[in-house]
Amino acid sequence: MFKLRFGGGIALTAAMLAGCGVATASPHGDSPIPSEPTLINYVDPSMVQGLSTRSLNAGETKGRRVHATYPAIADAPRLTEKLLKTVTRSLNRFTWHDVPADALPNPEFNVDWQLAAASPEVLGVRLRIGQSTGSGWSESRTTVWYDRASRRALDSPGLLRDGAALTTLAGIVRSELALRGPLVNPNALRPEPSMFDSIGFNPRGDLVVEFDDKQVGLGVAGRVAVAVPSATAAPLLSATGLRAQRASVRTATLTSQKDMLAASMDRPAARSSMAGTVDCAKARCVALTYEDGPGPQTGRLLDILGAHKARATFFSLGSNASAHPELLRRMRDEGHLVANHTWSHRDLSVLPPVMLADQLTRAQYAITQAIGQVPTLMRPPYGVTDEQVAAISRRLGVSVVRWSVDAEDRHDPDPRAIARRTIARVKPGAIVLMHDFHHATVDAAPAILRELTAKGYTFVTVPELYGPRAMEPGRTYDSGAMPTVLEKQSLS
Missing domain, CATH: 3.30.565.40 (Fervidobacterium nodosum Rt17-B1 like)
Structure with missing residues (x-):
């Protein structure tokens, strides 16, 4: 069992909320x-x-x-x-x-x-x-x-x-x-x-x-x-x-004292229900990641991923998670992985330690309440991290995940362009950045899944890229690239 490391974090969050004049x-x-x-x-x-x-x-x-x-x-x-x-x-x-x-x-x-x-x-x-x-x-x-x-x-x-x-x-x-x-x-x-x-x-x-x-x-x-x-x-x-x-x-x-204490009880670590079914040392694996949701397009994206038997990692904002817990539960139940993208998408690198911890802890709490599992990954907004972000992430038990492929979907209304860029840039072990809030991104998903499947790729969650190498809390991961068996043979 994974110990939910909220003892000091929840107390810190409560103090922060009181300072903001808001109660949960x-x-x-x-x-x-x-x-x-x-x-x-x-x-x-x-x-x-x-x-x-x-x-x-x-x-x-x-x-x-x-x-x-x-x-x-x-x-x-x-x-x-x-x-x-x-x-x-x-x-x-x-x-x-x-x-x-x-x-x-x-x-x-x-x-x-x-x-x-x-x-x-x-x-x-x-x-x-x-x-x-x-x-x-x-x-x-x-x-x-x-x-x-x-x-x-x-x-x-x-x-x-x-x-x-x-x-x-x-x-x-x-x-x-x-x-x-x-x-x-x-x-x-x-x-x-x-x-x-x-x-x-x-x-x-x-x-x-x-x-x-x-x-x-x-x-x-x-x-x-x-x-x-x-x-x-x-x-x-x-x-x-x-x-x-x-x-x-x-x-x-x-929130009563009883509710807050319940959050510090043992919870299992968030993990794809399909983890272990693919060996990424042998297969051509890619991790599609979506952030900023869940939102109005997320349900449709889950339908598309399900139709292609693909799974993804969703870096969810705590504020959106609290509004749409049913979508987070669906992600969990369909083999995807739910992870932390902070509470409200602040640039963590400019925040004092108390506010930085509040952003992460509030999101951890909201996601854990929704899915009954503790996120073990976080993605810093804008991909910006530093030693302080790493240190607080380590104390919360989460690894820091960025990306190696940017679909550049934020401002592009053309699904075909998003798909072309993504397909062209993916390599084995890639971590792909996309946003499930964008209509065009979800429209691009069928082509991305279809073309990458034709190229022999398998879609896994981020931790599966690393196989038996456990991801370390506080460490930053940009790519899970490692040579496949065939590539190892060609290098020897």
Whole structure:
């Protein structure tokens, strides 16, 4: 049995989540109310019918690293449209920013999300939009609400009754900020909708106002948020706001100590159910790997792989894994391997150790909860790794996997071109980089599988490339290339 190495990691994750003002979701209601009133719960996305994930993933373009995800909910198309507009507007501002192409560290734009509430009456989506342009990382927070009764998508100020309520709320919040000390400037707060674009509720129903970094305080102040007691907030709320408050109280629960401890119990190591059926020292093996999912195209890709009796390695984002655990279970059941691609696709090389560990540990937890197995591989976003990434990966028990063949599918809408490039570049032992979020990539899969099969290739998961040579935690692997029996004979 493989020991799930989460003892310190889960505690570290819990501390990080508290620092971000977010608590993990749980199906149980046995958790205590948090002592920090600005903690915002979020709902388990896998419990919301019709929810899928969308991505604006430009990869690495002109020196900028971009990854953004947001949810799409089938019966709330106007919410999906508003989220897309919000993310696109922020991305456009980022890409227009005058940053030298050779700036170090590379400029980065990243968006992840949580469900602030979900009920038959209302939905709330909290976007965390982060960016770095070489002068440090900063985050903005926006919470968008959807009223199912009126079928309207609203910015957070829409939770308030009117302009007078906004002015009253601003006065309450300003008084609270005045008690926070020199790192916070209450005079920067104005009763303007743009300053109140992230409003949610804690499990008690208290209204929580979050501010962007540096909006009302110095950068070192970190996240600044104020909780307004439920009884005080209620008269300020619109009909939608009251529905949102009810939804937050009814559906929000925290991960209990029992749930967290369960994650540290023994779990088997993630392993293909077909591992051991191919000897890659004799066969021409190739490992197809897909990252950034699971997403809307993943199920179709699994159908195609199944039809060709091919297996692959899926480096899944933790945030997407939590939304689509059924797809991860299908991967496991059909002989594929599920691995870690971090929680939200941050460049790990620029993160401090605590945040780096949080990115990996949260994804490990989400994937393990979905498949009942512990990932033993991780792929760093953008393929960027260093000694610190290696050290933390070693402590978590995961090997670092990059690639030897890039299908260059991120920006190519032509499946035929993706297939031609991939087929031409594959050699025995290759690790191929692709993305299961892209429609064209999945369209290219039949040709890739058909042509490489005709060339005598067998499709295996990454660890199978190395046969009896166990992959080592913390070590970086770019290719599993090793000579076949025939090649050994020709070399002797």
